[in-house]
Amino acid sequence: MKNIFLIVLLFSLCLGVQAQEKWDLKKCVDYAKEHNIALQLKKLEADVQTNNTKQSKLNLLPSLNGRTDYGFNYGRTLNSTNTYSDQNNESGSLSISSNLTLFDGFKKRNELKQNELDLQATLEDVEKAKEDLALNITSYYLDILFKQELLQVAKDQLKVTQLQIERTSVLVDAGTLPKGTLMEQKAQAAQEELTVVNSQNNLDLSLLDLAQLLDLEQTADFKISIPKLPVLNAIQSMIDPESVFENSLKSRPGIKAANLRLESSMKGLSIAKGDRTPSLSMYGFWGSNYSNDFAEYEFLNGQPNLVRNEMKLSDQLRSRERKAFGFQLDIPIFNGGVVNRNISNAKINIDRSRLNLDNTKNILRKEIQQAHANALAAMKKYFSSETAVSSTEEAFRYTEEKFNLGLVNSVEYNQGKNNLLKAKSNLLQAKYEYIFRTKIIDFYNGVEISL
Template sequence: MKPYHTLLIFLTLRLISALPASAQPRSLTMQSAVGLALEKNRDLQVATLETARATEKVREARSYALPTVSASAQYMYFPLKQVSFLPGSFVGLGENDLATFRVGGSNALLGGVAVSQPLFQAGIGSGIRAAQIFEKASAEERNEVRATVVTDVKKAYLDVLITQEQLRLQQQSLARNEQALKDARSLLAQGRASRVDTLRAFVSVENLRPEIIRLTNRVEITKTVLKRTVGLDERETVELQDSLNYDPVAFVAPGTDAFLDAVQARPEVHRLELTEKLNREQIALQTAERAPKLSAIGLLQSQAQANHLRVDQYSWPLSSYIGLQLNIPIFSGFRTVSRIQQAVISRQQSETQLLNLKEIVRAQVKISLSTVEESRLRIATQQQTVTVAELGYRITRDRWKQGIASRLDLSDAELSLTQAKSNYLQAIYDYLTATVELDKVLGRIQF
């Protein structure tokens, strides 16, 4: 048995032994793979959680306009009771003297409920609007992640398909070379071919086996990448149901102004536009720190003191108040001014980033459209090349069998056929990959 055969059998047995006996392969189409990724991809799950966190920030911002109610309770023990000072004349001392008295009980209990309701705070409205904008920006960021995940899954799926097709192409080449070797041995036995032709045929066969081993391993690697991108367990077995086919009818050409369509549809652009609005609200929010704050306040309180701990015998007098509290900022060490300037700089940064992103989108649209068109032209050219290469190989093979052509001519014809098919396969892969990327660039990925 040849060493390459032994190695292939060994690798196959190792793969089979590594699989659970009850494992059933999961059939995947490109569409089902995308659906699974939208459900299981961990990056997308993180982005979804971030959107939920942004929703809670809106609730938090609104809470600053609601009343604050707090209850408190306090117990104190006085080893030395509190001291009060009275004029000395109360107890027969001089006018300039003070009399001291220890008052109250050794045990003191205090409890109450305090209420505060903001009446005027300029920053509350800006805070709510900023939180709402942040929530929308977070949703656009999630859409951006979803578009990236969908694109990555489709590309990973296509990587598996082209690797499988490349492996199949090399296996076909191996089958042709093995047949040529068989023919060479037959002709050698008949005295119609030289020993050198047989050796060349043998070398051609053996030179293909390492590439088949590499591609076999490459198929498993690309499947692993696909499973990780989708969010499946790496140990799970998958079988792809789609094939690497060229369907020009399925391609939807963009409109006359693809750039404007892309700007209006891309979630990245929407996110930066919202970020710019958010930074404007941040400026208003920081500026509001200079404004006075007015709140209504109230307190209901009860307290008791005694020299014992028989609480049921305590007297619990109530006291209360309601009023207004005004807070006027005067000087905060230039912190407010610095924060306002930081917000202004952030707004300028977001404006520049938005302009830069639009230029990037313009370039991406132009490059993607050019790549799609180039790959379509390559497919048309390679279709003709494959047809000619197949015809050339058949003619050369027949001529070689008749002793008219050399073994070298047959090897060149077979290599040209394999290369033509490989180039055609690569052109289809490049076209499909380019259309996937174009969908992302144009913002045509639906959620």
């Protein structure tokens, strides 16, 4: 009894694991945001710009550098008496220096602001890449749902034909219908079986396409969950495209990035103009040195008098130390026209950024207008397809009744059924196209894509 219980428990767990393997749209999008290589490259660009911004902040701080060296001299050497002699000696030095820019025409501060703007623009590029990826995944996801329903329609049609074959067999055996009618029905069933196979293959390929878009290593068992689809109506697709455009100007990452890059180019002009102004810096220095042949002398009547012929390292560093402190003013006068060239190029960059912003807005406006037109067309197609299916179903029902009474032949019957299959397929295609087009309108209107 315990063994049976364990088997049932394990079987239930396996079913639970299999159920968890189904991917909904949110899971697909979240996974792609973490693993998509193109998106990861965009994030790395943002990381580089983050480092540039941090460096701009550190550039405002004073510099501090230390230096030391130790060397060996052979042959004729200038000694402590300021004369040359043949000897070998060892010497070294130690120094620390610092420099702080007090004023540079606000170049460093403008460089910091420019890097901050460039960082924000790069982060908006990442957001745009995420949204484009989500929209692409939604298209693939809806295509799978469409293929699944299309497969089910094909299976339902085949089931109807198989039931009709059973009824026709009874009528043929009773002598009511000729045997040729049964053969025609079986030929129709064979054709519909091929349609089912083709529909299944198309579904499998669509699943593979989405799995590959997600960069999954294992694609054989990839399945998606079937969501509750939104109610289709004409409200969202009838939103005025101009109002959608105005909302998009406030929310679209591409527009934000273009605006930020325009501001960045203006900071670039300020940086270039900063080279025209004088710069003031403050510096400080401490240093000392050591030599193993250093001797301390005092001069009496112009002649050196040895006081000590050897001095310890600590004493030398203390007695021979050098200190400096001061200010440095650099005044640009003429540098081959480099400053004027940089200012001129900075102005060109502003014009380029402004044109890029205008072009981005124009592209966005056209995309929204096209999306609105596509949504309207999809809406009309969907509702027309609904009417067509309703009419075709009624016509087929009438044909089927006449066929059962022997008033029409199997050719007319199969033609009616094929017309119904085509109408249902057209309806499904229109349905998912309409859903996708309304999702695009939502996307431009700042609504997160979801099912």
